[in-house]
Amino acid sequence: MNQFAGIGFRKDFANEFLEKKLLQPSFIEVAPENWMGIGGYWKKIFKQVAEQYPVTLHGLSLSIGSADELDWNFLRQLKSFIKEYNVQVYSEHLSFSKCNNAHLYDLLPIPFRKEAVKHIVQKTKQVQDFLEMPLVLEVVSYYTAIAPEMQEHEFINAIVDESDCRLLLDVNNVYVNGFNHKYDAYEFINKLRLDKVAYIHMAGHEQVSEDLIIDTHGQPIIDPVYDLFDYTIQQLPHTAPVLLERDFNIPEMEEMLFELNKLENICQKHWKHETVSA
Amino acid sequence: MKQSALDIAFDQEKKFADYCRTGNFVRLKGTTPNRLPHYRKLVFNVIDDTLQTAYPLTFGLLTKSEWKELVNDFFGTHNCQSYQVWKMPYELYEYVLNNDLPIKEKYPQLLNLLLFEWMEIEVFMMEDIEAASLKTSGELITDELILNPEHFLLATEYPVHYKKANEITEADKGIYYILIFREPQTGKVIFIELSVLFAWLTEQIKTTGRSVYQLSKEASEVFNIPRQQILENSQSFLNELYNQQFILGFK
Numbered sequence: 388m389n390q391f392a393g394i395g396f397r398k399d400f401a402n403e404f405l406e407k408k409l410l411q412p413s414f415i416e417v418a419p420e421n422w423m424g425i426g427g428y429w430k431k432i433f434k435q436v437a438e439q440y441p442v443t444l445h446g447l448s449l450s451i452g453s454a455d456e457l458d459w460n461f462l463r464q465l466k467s468f469i470k471e472y473n474v475q476v477y478s479e480h481l482s483f484s485k486c487n488n489a490h491l492y493d494l495l496p497i498p499f500r501k502e503a504v505k506h507i508v509q510k511t512k513q514v515q516d517f518l519e520m521p522l523v524l525e526v527v528s529y530y531t532a533i534a535p536e537m538q539e540h541e542f543i544n545a546i547v548d549e550s551d552c553r554l555l556l557d558v559n560n561v562y563v564n565g566f567n568h569k570y571d572a573y574e575f576i577n578k579l580r581l582d583k584v585a586y587i588h589m590a591g592h593e594q595v596s597e598d599l600i601i602d603t604h605g606q607p608i609i610d611p612v613y614d615l616f617d618y619t620i621q622q623l624p625h626t627a628p629v630l631l632e633r634d635f636n637i638p639e640m641e642e643m644l645f646e647l648n649k650l651e652n653i654c655q656k657h658w659k660h661e662t663v664s665a
Numbered sequence: 666m667k668q669s670a671l672d673i674a675f676d677q678e679k680k681f682a683d684y685c686r687t688g689n690f691v692r693l694k695g696t697t698p699n700r701l702p703h704y705r706k707l708v709f710n711v712i713d714d715t716l717q718t719a720y721p722l723t724f725g726l727l728t729k730s731e732w733k734e735l736v737n738d739f740f741g742t743h744n745c746q747s748y749q750v751w752k753m754p755y756e757l758y759e760y761v762l763n764n765d766l767p768i769k770e771k772y773p774q775l776l777n778l779l780l781f782e783w784m785e786i787e788v789f790m791m792e793d794i795e796a797a798s799l800k801t802s803g804e805l806i807t808d809e810l811i812l813n814p815e816h817f818l819l820a821t822e823y824p825v826h827y828k829k830a831n832e833i834t835e836a837d838k839g840i841y842y843i844l845i846f847r848e849p850q851t852g853k854v855i856f857i858e859l860s861v862l863f864a865w866l867t868e869q870i871k872t873t874g875r876s877v878y879q880l881s882k883e884a885s886e887v888f889n890i891p892r893q894q895i896l897e898n899s900q901s902f903l904n905e906l907y908n909q910q911f912i913l914g915f916k
């Protein structure tokens with residue numbers, strides 16, 4: 388079993404998890420929206436998987452960044468799901484996915500503005516108080532900023548400072564953003580509150596034109612992202628769970644295993660004598 | 666009046682969200698040129714893919730442009746409420762149900778088809794319901810039966826369950842009863858067409874807790890069929906339901 392590297396659990400390879408056990412992730416991650424309030428076949432499978440691996444949650448619908456009020460029905464259901472499966476990490480996206488009382492089922496960038504910070508801090512505190520655990524917010528990829536009045540890292544750090552939430556550092560997203568918005572990914576990492584990083588994502592992406600990368604999670608991780616990851620974890624003052632994300636274009640198990648092992652090996656190289664802490 | 670700072674961030678978000686939902690041109694502050702259309706494309710594709718996956722028969726029935734217009738209008742004007750994307754397709758059914766759309770006239774079977782396709786998802790995914798305590802041996806005709814609680818009894822006007830959607834015509838109009846339930850061990854969704862008599866019996870067993878023998882007297886009067894004939898026909902019907910695990914056991 389891995390010590391640091393986990394994987395996103397997908398229906399496509401549920402059997403691999405339960406029977407062949409080629410993959411030995413240290414944990415699995417799921418979107419709570421896809422697994423709570425269900426029954427039948429997939430509930431049975433999920434229960435079995437959750438008995439064998441620790442579960443982390445990576446939500447989709449919280450929409451921390453929009454003017455819409457929090458959905459308390461959702462949060463109540465989420466809280467009991469967290470209890471039922473003894474979940475230790477609940478992360479979400481620093482973006483919005485619901486606006487004007489309508490879900491969009493995608494992650495849209497929040498204007499980097501002070502008033503948005505204020506509102507997000509307030510909602511984040513409400514979520515943390517209610518769930519009685521820190522909210523871990525992910526640095527998302529985006530293809531354009533909207534009406535920015537502050538730098539991206541200032542925006543993120545202000546939210547972390549004022550809400551005392553944790554950070555989900557998606558190293559691929561930082562790479563993608565650096566490319567798309569022409570900044571240095573290493574410098575960006577250095578400017579973040581790395582002491583607040585509780586969780587790391589790694590994924591592949593697709594370059595669709597000369598100046599644009601789309602964050603597809605449908606390709607293998609490229610070497611420059613591994614390099615950035617190797618650098619990043621050396622800057623962290625503590626260890627953190629690392630997740631391999633792959634949502635589309637699912638490859639053979641061997642390829643997933645190769646990537647998962649590679650991540651685990653990088654972690655082992657730097658964190659050999661540490662135990663994982665979230 | 667000067668816009669307050671709060672208004673700017675959320676005003677921009679709202680315009681952005683509207684653009685993603687409708688594709689109608691929008692001017693936002695401080696964006697990188699040519700990047701906004703990627704969002705419209707990504708957002709719309711998620712909706713379109715999810716709906717095509719949920720409603721493959723309906724997708725096959727409508728022309729490409731009818732489908733596109735339906736998805737576009739639905740997503741642009743209806744506020745999706747489900748935080749679980751797998752439940753969102755049910756809102757398309759409700760949208761078609763509650764709005765005057767030309768495709769409802771052109772395809773009278775459309776609503777039945779949508780609901781039929783949705784029911785398969787709902788029965789497959791819905792939360793587990795515990796069955797009442799039961800005995801495994803008993804008499805199908807004379808004992809009180811314990812039914813599989815994970816089921817729906819659907820009544821449709823068109824035979825969307827056995828005829829190709831594009832071959833259904835006005836001439837097929839009638840009443841069809843479809844029992845949809847989840848097999849306890851495998852979670853598989855099973856469909857069984859019921860005659861009006863057996864649909865009635867199923868409903869009565871469920872709501873009154875009476876045995877088929879007790880119900881056969883009333884059934885005979887309601888359907889004007891000799892009681893003996895009802896009891897004989899019921900035997901093989903109940904056997905089948907028992908083997909398929911719609912009847913789980915006996916009280």
Ligand SMILES: [Fe+2]
Nearest residue numbers: 525557588632
């Ligand atoms: Fe991520």
